[in-house]
Amino acid sequence: MKAKPxxxxxxxxxxxxxxxxxEISGYTPTDATIWKSIRSTNLQRLTREFLWKLGDFWSHIDHLDMMGQCHICRVPESLEHIAVECDAYGQSIVWNLTKQFGDWFWMHLGRLFAILVSIAWHLIWKLRVDRVMVNPNMPLNKDAIHNQWLxxxxxxxxxxxxxxxxxxxGTLxxxxxxxxxxxxxxxxxENSLPDDWISTRGF
Incomplete structure (x- = not known):
């Protein structure tokens, strides 16, 4: 009922x-469209939740203020920093795994793009949480990150x-x-699968 700050x-x-x-698509979305996209059913629930919890959100919660700053780069945390700027080990590996789909992937900006990019962001975030809050000394290697991504x-x-x-x-x-x-x-x-592989057992 109150006015939004x-x-x-x-x-x-x-x-x-x-x-x-x-810049990517030539389409200019409204604020309402951007907010609605975060609630898209194309994204898993946990992914939708983490998208709005980044940045300044953490600095206002008791005992979680350390989540508002990157411990590697010593700069204020943000979605952009976590996703593409941070020097922490693992971020570039996740994006390289996502980009392995090559030109086909980038030419089909749409549902698959939303799913895979959101997965990449979420995994990078999970790696960060593990590093900052769970086990800072936990060793990471490319194979472990690949397995989590897959x-x-x-x-x-x-x-x-x-x-x-x-x-x-039903209708949903x-x-x-x-x-x-x-x-x-x-x-x-894929060539050995039936045209409708959705119901194929053991797939």
Whole structure:
């Protein structure tokens, strides 16, 4: 019921998001569209939650103020810093894994783009939380990060398959063709799979 406070950082982040989208696609989204995109069902619930908890959010919570500053670079934390600027080990590995889809991936900006980029961001965030709050001395290696990334991508694929179940989700179920189109060209041994692989056992 109360008027929403005007936060400078929120205004700046919305404007930067809008400019980035316009540069990539030529489309200029409204503030409402940007906020709605964070609630998109294309993103897993935990991913949607973490997107709004970054930046200044942490500095206002007791005992979590240390989450507001990057311990590696000694600068204020932000989504941009976590995702693309931080020198912490693992960030570049995650993006290189995501970019392995090559030109095909970037030419199909849409549902798959949203899923995989959100997975990359979320994994980078999880690596940071583990480093800062769980076990700062925990050794990381490329294979371990690769396995975490692959596990999250496979979870996204399996989630899509489950959401096509009309018996379980009724009118809210995803259309099979949307899922087939989203993941087409990315599956292991795809040529040996049936055209409708969604219900294939052991997949």
């Amino acid at each position: 005007h936060r400078k950082s929120t205004f700046i982040n919305l404007d930067r998001t809008r400019c980035a989208i316009q 596990k999250m991508v496979n979870a996204g694929l399996q989630r899509d398959r489950i959401l096509t179940n009309k018996r379980r989700f 179920a995803l259309k099979k063709q949307i899922v087939l189109n989203t993941w087409s060209g990315l599956l292991m041994d």
